[in-house]
Amino acid sequence: MNAKVDTFLSNVDKWQKELTLLRHIILDCGLTEDYKWMHPCYTYNNKNVVLIHGFKEYCAILFPKGVLLKDTEDILVQQTENVQAARQIRFTNSNQIESLKSTLKAYIFEAIEVEKSGVKVKMKKTSDFNMPEELQEQFKENPELKKAFDSLTPGRQKGYLLFFSKPKQSATRTSRIIKNTDKILNGKGLNDCVCGLSKRFPICDGSHKSLE
Structure with missing residues (x-):
């Protein structure tokens, strides 16, 4: 665990429970915890695999190369039409996260394999x-x-x-x-x-x- 992420989570005004839960799910996948862009970021061999963040209406995990994932459950969200590579999975409560725990891990492991393969998003x-x-x-x-x-x-x-x-x-x-x-x-x-x-x-x- 990264001390900067501890500080971040202790100071957030909203989604603290949900973001903490997402943190533990991601760490169970063997990624390295870092703190980038003022948010928790999880890496494999120094490559960004997934991030967690919160907005007013929802919290989410974000895959920088999410467009390359198969999205078998049809849960990935393109934030705006200008976003080419990244995709989110959004949540509004901890129960949603708990119910998708195994699915989230499957998506994270797939994202790790994407990084291992070295494939790039054609921008x-x-x-x-x-x-x-x-x-x-x-x-x-x-x-x-x-x-x-x-x-x-x-x-x-x-x-x-x-x-x-x-x-x-x-x-x-x-x-x-x-x-x-x-x-x-x-x-x-x-x-x-x-x-x-x-x-x-x-x-x-x-x-x-x-x-x-």
């Missing part, structure tokens, strides 16, 4: 995402915006491209771009928190006030 490149015409127009009008956008991490770029492309109306797409221009110029992602990190786990738990 979409930024160029695979649609670049709205409205954004291209803004780039022409404001070269600094294009420079700032190109300087963002690939994940942040993809998040913006998905968000800007979604509306059917051109005016709405333009409105979204203009509304987020300052954030792009300041090097922020669509879902960045005031702490400077992403609200999308595992970087930040989203408990801070949004920049939006």
Whole structure:
């Protein structure tokens, strides 16, 4: 057990019982306990296999390469459409966790085998995402915006491209771009928190006030 995880669990305001139970289930699978991104993380040969975290409406375990799991019980959740590799299993009480204990261990052992195999998740490149015409127009009008956008991490770029492309109306797409221009110029992602990190786990738990 990692002392930092002890401290984390003793200080959480919600889901303490559930997160502690998940911790013991994961440790029974022989993984090494670490503390990353302000949350418990469990590794195999220094590779991240599964994490535990809590949100307002649920707590969960998260598999960084969950998309590669077979998900025979159909319980894995894709947090948002922009999440390509990671998948969650969510809980709202300890009874749910207890009833799925053997299933959770099976999923964890499968995730360990994924790491042993060395298989990688084939991630979409930024160029695979649609670049709205409205954004291209803004780039022409404001070269600094294009420079700032190109300087963002690939994940942040993809998040913006998905968000800007979604509306059917051109005016709405333009409105979204203009509304987020300052954030792009300041090097922020669509879902960045005031702490400077992403609200999308595992970087930040989203408990801070949004920049939006």
